[in-house]
Amino acid sequence: MKKQAVLSLSGGMDSSTLLLHLLANGYEVTALSFDYGQKHRVELERAQSLVDYLNDNGQNVNYGVIKLDGLAPMLNSALVEGGAEVPEGHYEQENMKETVVPNRNKIFSSIIQAVALSVANEKNTEVFISLGIHAGDHAIYPDCRQEFRDIDHQAFIEGNWDAERVKFYTPYLEGDKYHILRDGFSCCRKLKLDFDEVYKRTNTSYKPYPSGNSDYKSASSVERVEAFIKLGRPDPVIYEDGNGIASWEQVVEYVEQVLAKA
Numbered sequence: 001m002k003k004q005a006v007l008s009l010s011g012g013m014d015s016s017t018l019l020l021h022l023l024a025n026g027y028e029v030t031a032l033s034f035d036y037g038q039k040h041r042v043e044l045e046r047a048q049s050l051v052d053y054l055n056d057n058g059q060n061v062n063y064g065v066i067k068l069d070g071l072a073p074m075l076n077s078a079l080v081e082g083g084a085e086v087p088e089g090h091y092e093q094e095n096m097k098e099t100v101v102p103n104r105n106k107i108f109s110s111i112i113q114a115v116a117l118s119v120a121n122e123k124n125t126e127v128f129i130s131l132g133i134h135a136g137d138h139a140i141y142p143d144c145r146q147e148f149r150d151i152d153h154q155a156f157i158e159g160n161w162d163a164e165r166v167k168f169y170t171p172y173l174e175g176d177k178y179h180i181l182r183d184g185f186s187c188c189r190k191l192k193l194d195f196d197e198v199y200k201r202t203n204t205s206y207k208p209y210p211s212g213n214s215d216y217k218s219a220s221s222v223e224r225v226e227a228f229i230k231l232g233r234p235d236p237v238i239y240e241d242g243n244g245i246a247s248w249e250q251v252v253e254y255v256e257q258v259l260a261k262a
Helices: 013-024 042-056 069-074 094-099 104-123 146-159 177-191 195-199 219-231 248-261
Strands: 003-008 027-035 061-067 127-130 166-169 239-241 244-246
Touching: 003 013, 003 104, 013 027, 013 042, 013 177, 013 195, 027 042, 027 104, 042 061, 042 195, 104 127, 104 146, 104 166, 146 166, 177 195, 177 219, 219 248, 239 248, 244 248
Parallel strands: 003 027, 003 127, 027 061, 127 166
Antiparallel strands: 239 244
């Protein structure tokens, strides 16, 4: 029997790369996305597109979307519909705390734990909950820190029979987006997948345009573009600004200016 993993798949670069990582390392993957009324719902479309692409290219991913969109009117965050404008700049800036969604990862975690334990009991095997959290998340998002993960997992163990069968696998916890993207490049080669076809099916922008194209000024986009610059490859997603489609050169110029000021 293959190793079993349950993945929180946002449709962003980090969790999408982790999906590749799991497949390349012999895991059978159940991937879950969450519709919680986020402004950047295009990420759900990208997640489905990526899963379809993988399934069409010899990989097998069990995928589902959990609808929590009724929460949006009750959540105070710039990331959900009805919230304040998503700030621009770099993640280290204080205003990036406006992108925190209260208790988001704990909400997701409880559902993922339930699914993982169900898989463990059904298949009589251990299951790894896999998350794409990385070092760049720690300062702004407390629920991406190892301390939270440890306490949350202990509560799960205390509240369920046989929960010790479920473990965590967070290979990017101490890395950054460049580290993640570099791993994705290696995994694409191992799985014989087209790198650009994979990554154009991801979304990292918190301020996508109605067209579905990404912005390049919100903090998540800045961090993503920085990773592609370091990798030495243009990002295959389409970027846009108030004047229309932006060239990769325009995007790079803006991001390099932001990084110089950070």
